[in-house]
Amino acid sequence: MSPLLEVSDLVKTYPVKRNMLGRVRERAVVTDHVSFTVERGETLGIVGESGAGKSTVGRLVLRLIEPDSGSVMFEGRDVLGLSRKELLAFRQRAQMIFQDPFSSLDPHMTIRDAVGEPLSIHRGLKRAERDAEVTALLERVGLRSDQLDKYPREFSGGQLQRIAIARALTTEPDFIVCDEPVAALDVSIQAQVLNLLIDLQRERGLAYVFVSHDLSLVRFLAHRVAVMQNGVIVESGPTEQVFTDPQHPYTKKLLDAIPDPRAHFLARRAESGFGRAVPMTAGSVKES
Ligand SMILES: Nc1ncnc2c1ncn2[C@@H]1O[C@H](COP(=O)(O)OP(=O)(O)O)[C@@H](O)[C@H]1O
Ligand SMILES: [Mg+2]
Known part of the structure; x- marks a missing residue:
């Protein structure tokens, strides 16, 4: 079976x-x-x-921007060859979550309407x-039902990111690009929020491309890692291999x-297998 997503030789300048x-x-060359x-x-x-080209990769994969050359295959289909209509269908299967959830929500829409809109x-x-x-x-992502008629400005950053995640889930995606x-x-x-993403992955079999400048976060939740420098993936492999034997x-x-004292904490959790969900392959689900 082909991978869910296969990206080859993407060049963007x-x-x-x-x-x-x-x-x-x-x-x-980005x-x-x-x-x-x-x-x-x-x-x-x-x-x-910062500036390595990570966000650009995320946007290329979802075809929010067009590459100069290369290919993006999703379930064996050529994303760069999709018609407008097919692209809309693809964008339901493949979603994106951004660093700043406030800017991705309409300030004049209640949370109920913002999350309900894609459902309609x-x-x-x-x-x-x-x-x-x-x-x-919204309850699944941790909001109470009495908060649904509030506006984005009434929520904290963490709550807004939960709302953005709920909104991304409305189209029942298989794949989400999480950009910082x-x-x-x-x-x-x-x-x-990371634990929520991991739980949702387990429940729904979601695949993520998780873009981050923070290595300890990536160690916590990624199964495999690609290291990017100046537009080039210089190394990739299973997370523990890359972290323990770069x-x-x-x-x-x-x-x-890595300056962050959390690194040790998160690494210990990662070693104990706490963070990562086991990827689903060809119909078999293993629990570690
Ligand atoms: N629309 C654009 N026009 C010109 N340069 C861009 C554009 N978008 C990104 N870049 C450049 O591409 C490089 C990589 O950007 P980006 O993908 O945002 O990196 P990262 O997410 O790793 O910080 C940066 O040098 C940035 O200035
Ligand atoms: Mg970025």
């Missing part, structure tokens, strides 16, 4: 210099022949410093069905630079 006539004289796969139910962590648009649910599903989804989803949250809240000098440098 942006113009950086133009001549007097506006012709592009030089282009910056992703340079990036390739990886993601299996059903699996988390691939993409780590690297994509699944054509009637009001009562829609309300029932919104309530169930807890980077803006207090450390004490980060673990709660091969590339850049990976070693990143690991040596």
Whole structure:
């Protein structure tokens, strides 16, 4: 069976210099022949410093931006060749969660409407069905039903990220790109949101590409890791292998630079197998 997602040789450049006539004289290479796969139910962590090209990869995969060259296959289908209509269908199966949940929510919409909207648009649910599903989804991510008629400004960052997760789940996706989803949250809240993502993965067999500059977070929840430097994946492999036996000098440098005391805590939890859900492969689910 083909992987859920197969990315091959993605190249994305942006113009950086133009001549007097506006012709592009030089282009910056932001992703340079990036390739990886993601299996059903699996988390691939993409780590690297700011500017490495991680967010660009996430957006290319969902075809929010177009690559210069390369291919993205989802369930064996060519995402870059999809028609407009097929692309809309693909975007239900493949969702994205951003660092700043506030900017991804309409400030004038209640949470009930924000989460209900995709249910009406994509699944054509009637009001009562829609309300029932919104309530169930928001309760699932940890909000109380008496909070549903509030507006985004009335929630904390952690609650907003839970709401954004609920909204992403409305289309019953198989795959979510999580782009630094807890980077803006207090450390004490980060673990709660990460644990929610892990629980949802177990329940729904979700696959994640989890983009982060924070190696300890990636160690906590990724099954495999790709290390990105200046647009290039310099090393990839099973998480524990990359963390305990890094091969590339850049990976070693990143690991040596982890300043965060949480690293030890999270690493211990990761070693005990606490964090990661077991990926689902070809119909078999194993529990460790
Ligand atoms: N729309 C754009 N136009 C020009 N350059 C861009 C654009 N988007 C991203 N870049 C450049 O691409 C590089 C990688 O950006 P990004 O993917 O956001 O990195 P990361 O998420 O790893 O911090 C950066 O140098 C950034 O300036
Ligand atoms: Mg980024």
